[in-house]
Structure formats: C-alpha cells, structure tokens
Amino acid sequence: MRTLKFTFLLLVSGIVSYSAHAQLGDAIRKAQNNASKAKRVANIYTPWSAEQERVIGEASAAKLINIFGLYENQDMVKYVNLVGGTVARQAGRNVPYHFAILDTEVVTAVSLPGGFVFITRGALANIHSESELAGTLAHEVAHIDRRHLEKEIRSQKASQFAKEETVSRIPQGAELVNLSGEVIRNALTLQVSRDKETEADQVGLDFSAKAGYDAAGLRNFLQFLSQVPASGENRKQLGLWGSTHPPFNERVATLNSLLAKYPNNGQLLQDRYSWYVNPLNFSKAIQATAAAAPTRAPSAGGAELDGIVSGGMIVLQSGRLAEGTKVKIRVVE
Amino acid sequence: MKNAKTRLIVFSVTIFLMGTGSALAIFQQPAGNQQSQPGQQQGQTDEQKKKQGKDNQDPNHPPAKPPNDDSKPAPLFGGTVNLKSSRQTKDSASLGFNGVDPNGQVAKSFLTASPTGADAAKAQTVASYKVDPAELNKFIQDGSLNPNAAPQKSDN
Numbered sequence: 001m002r003t004l005k006f007t008f009l010l011l012v013s014g015i016v017s018y019s020a021h022a023q024l025g026d027a028i029r030k031a032q033n034n035a036s037k038a039k040r041v042a043n044i045y046t047p048w049s050a051e052q053e054r055v056i057g058e059a060s061a062a063k064l065i066n067i068f069g070l071y072e073n074q075d076m077v078k079y080v081n082l083v084g085g086t087v088a089r090q091a092g093r094n095v096p097y098h099f100a101i102l103d104t105e106v107v108t109a110v111s112l113p114g115g116f117v118f119i120t121r122g123a124l125a126n127i128h129s130e131s132e133l134a135g136t137l138a139h140e141v142a143h144i145d146r147r148h149l150e151k152e153i154r155s156q157k158a159s160q161f162a163k164e165e166t167v168s169r170i171p172q173g174a175e176l177v178n179l180s181g182e183v184i185r186n187a188l189t190l191q192v193s194r195d196k197e198t199e200a201d202q203v204g205l206d207f208s209a210k211a212g213y214d215a216a217g218l219r220n221f222l223q224f225l226s227q228v229p230a231s232g233e234n235r236k237q238l239g240l241w242g243s244t245h246p247p248f249n250e251r252v253a254t255l256n257s258l259l260a261k262y263p264n265n266g267q268l269l270q271d272r273y274s275w276y277v278n279p280l281n282f283s284k285a286i287q288a289t290a291a292a293a294p295t296r297a298p299s300a301g302g303a304e305l306d307g308i309v310s311g312g313m314i315v316l317q318s319g320r321l322a323e324g325t326k327v328k329i330r331v332v333e
Numbered sequence: 334m335k336n337a338k339t340r341l342i343v344f345s346v347t348i349f350l351m352g353t354g355s356a357l358a359i360f361q362q363p364a365g366n367q368q369s370q371p372g373q374q375q376g377q378t379d380e381q382k383k384k385q386g387k388d389n390q391d392p393n394h395p396p397a398k399p400p401n402d403d404s405k406p407a408p409l410f411g412g413t414v415n416l417k418s419s420r421q422t423k424d425s426a427s428l429g430f431n432g433v434d435p436n437g438q439v440a441k442s443f444l445t446a447s448p449t450g451a452d453a454a455k456a457q458t459v460a461s462y463k464v465d466p467a468e469l470n471k472f473i474q475d476g477s478l479n480p481n482a483a484p485q486k487s488d489n
Contacts, residue, residue: 054460059448062456066448067432067439070455081464082472090479092486100459105430106437107416116459126416130476177447188439212478225416234416236430239437269476 048113048150053095055170057114059180060187061100064110064118067184069103071121077101079276080137083130084117087138090207091145099137107225108241110187111140113150122237124277127221130269133277134211135218139204146203148196152186153179188240197246198254205258214266219255222248 048056071077077100084099095115102110105122112118117140119133127133143149171179186192192200201218209215225241226248228234245251432443448456473480 058456058460059453061459062448062452065455065459066446066452067443069431070459077462078464081462082469085464085469086473086476086478089482092483094485098459098462100462104432106433114460122416181445185444188444210479210483212473212476228416232435236433236435236437237416240433240439241437243438267476267478272476 047147050095052170053114053150055114055172055176056179056183057112057116059176060112060183061098061116061118063180063184064102064112064187067188068106068120071101071103073101076124076276080119080124080133083133084137084141087134087204087207087211087213088115088141090138090210091141093145095144097141097144105237106240107237108244109136109140111143111149112183112187113144113147115144117141117144126224127273127277128224128270129214129217129220130273131208131214131217131267132221133217133273134208134213135204135216136221138208138211139200139218141207142200142203143192143196146196146199148192148200149183149186152190152192152196153182156182156186188244190244192244194246197251201251201255202258205255205262209262209266212267214264214268215262216255216259216266217268219252219259222255223252226252 080099080101084097088095088097097115097117099117099119101124102118102120104120105125106120107122107126109117109119109123117137119136119140123136124133127136204218205215208217225238228238432439434440470480
C-alpha cells in the first residue's frame, strides 16, 4: 500500500514537473527567439559612423582605381562633379559626395560607402544628355543615401568587422584591406538585392526630378542599352552592369510606371553634355597635345584655334574662349 | 505476487518519466537550432529574408521556393543599336578593358590584387575634390535647374 502511495506521488510530481518544464521551455524559447531577432536586426541595421564610412569608402575606392584606373581629364571630372553635386543636393543624408571617372570602356557606374560615386568612360561615351547622366548618378547617390551596399555587407557577415554589433572603432591594416576587398567584391560581382535596386531607381528618379532634370533620364539611357545587340565587344562593355543589376527591360518597365507621377518639364541639357563630354576629351593623344600647348590668349586678335564640331557645337582642341569673344570660323574640311 | 505488481507499477512510472524527459529534450531542440540560424543564413540578402517572411520564425520550414529564383538572369541584349567606344586613337587603345574577361566580368586576379600607394593617393585626391559652391550655383542657374536643396535628415 505504501509503495502504491509512493508511486502515485511520484506520478503526480512527474506530471507537475512535465507541465512546469513545458512552460519554462516555452518561455526560454520565446526569449531566445526575441534575442535572436534583435541580434539579426542590430547586425544588419546598425549604421557605420561617418568616419568608418569614409575610411572604408576610401580604401575601397583605391581598390577600384587599382582595377580600372582613374580618368583624370579635369574638365570632365569637374562636369561629373557638378552634375553629381546637383542631384546629391536632393538627397537628405549628410554625406560628402565625391564623383570620379574610371578609365575603362566598360559601361557601368559604381557607388561605395562614404559618398564615392564612379562612372566609367564607357558609360559617358554612350550617354546622350545631361539628364541621362544625372539619372545614372542619382541612382548611385540613392544607393549611398540608403546605405544599400553597407547593409549587404553587414548582413553577409563575411568579415569580423561586419559581424560586430555597434562597433565604434575604425578598421585599419589587414582588416581594412579585407573589408575593402569585400566591398569591391560585392560592388563588382554580386547583384544588390532586387528590392534595393528598385528602391535606388525610384529614389534616384526622385532626386534627379527634384533637381530639375528630365525625370526620364535614367530610363532613356537604360532603354538605349537594352537595344544593344549581344556582340563580343558589347558583351564586354555591358557584362559587368548586367551581372550586378536587374535586366534593363525590367528596370525600364518599372521606371515607366514611376514616371507617370512626374511632370514632363525637366531639363534634358543635351548641348551642355556634348560641350563637356565630346570625342576630343576622350582622346589621350589630343589631351596630351592640349596639355603641352601653351595657353593662347583668347583676346589676341587673329589667333588661330583648332576645333571640331561636336553635338552641334564647336569644341576647341585646346583651352577655352571667354564668354562673348567674337570669332570668325574657317571650315578646314 | 503483490511485490511483483508493485515492481511492475514502479517500472511503468520510471518508463513514463524517462519518456517525459526525452520529450522535453526533443521539444527544446528547435530553440537550439534557431540560435545557430543566423550563421547558417550567411550570405543571404535582405530580399531573400523578406521572401521567407514568416518562415523566418520557424527555421525548420524551408522557404516555399529557392531564394534565388527571381534573380535568374534574363537576356541582357536584344536590340540593334551599337555601343560607342570612347577610344578614338591608337594611343588609348591599351586602356580599353583592363581587368575584365570577354563576358565583361572582373577577373578574379584583379579582385584579389592589392592597391598600390599610387592608387591610394588617387583615391585621396578623389576624396578631397571639392566643387566650389558658387560654381555649382552658377551651373544650376545656367541649366535652369532647381536651386533649392532638400533639407538634411537625421542619419538612418
């Protein structure tokens, strides 16, 4: 009888213990879930400080320049910075933007943390107006404004720096080299997630339209690129853009649907684009000649200057004439 | 006989309690798995996580479709327009496609190469380049663009 009582008590205590364990397990599991969720959110969305962004961006820019080289035509660099600066004024985040040209035929544009935006010589050769350039740069500014690449890096947690939460230290040495390698690998070989690309198209369109440009600039450029046949040279020029962005046609369709909301009164500025970005500026040989040539005094009467007609305007081979200078044109050929 | 009966009951209870213990251990297993989930998800994009949606809360259930399904590359080219090359002379021909293969992808050797001191100096030049605000204003005015900048927002 005593044994039966003991057994009964044992059974009751077993049931109570099971129930307590179940409840406790549930509570522990919930707590673990919440902690895990909070950790994931912190890892992805704790933004890099301005100084971290600057250091990482600059190291990544050096790596990008190492791959493609830097195109240093002063007039064109200034022009790209003026157009980029105009659209970047419409971005809300306080980032010091830097625009530069990569010395490659590849047609693409790349943004890096810290406000670094690169466009290639190949892209500039195939853009037809300032509004197209503004739309392209605005898309990259939008990536930086929304910290897209940074978020990708943090979510991948490939490096120790990216794994850490709320880091305040500045990466340096081997760690910075690894991190910049990670940034460039992401920028040049991986596709940023589709929703981030769509957001950059949408936000970029907004920046360029608010800046006063024709909102259809990026759409027009992408539409042109979508009509390019898949020949060997073209594939080489466009392969990089294709592998890091959604297909042109899809983006054109998305942009078309967004454009309905914007007035059709923005500036195209085709002539100004042709004035700054012209075949002469692309030629290394002519650039070298121009750099070596002494500056001609524009006011010297009878001075003969060489030039070429480009985009309906006369572009001088060397130097510029002051506004209002009277000229007489002699057509050579 | 009575002893045998008692032993049988004690044995049954012991078996029951052991079963309870095992059940509890199995019950707690998913929580352990979930803890290791972030590591396993290395390399996933935000979009993929969004696609998984509610499934994220139960890591034992895989997403309905492979995360990369949507990003399957569509044909890139299709038209008849030819791209312009910015190479105008023989002198700049060597600068054409450094670093890319015939498909336009950046070669691995270039991705892993370390930048030189000269590259770092050029990056610093890019970082220190500043447009004169007065010149920017004139540029905006000349192009009949919007002279008003957007208000600065707090960092996100």
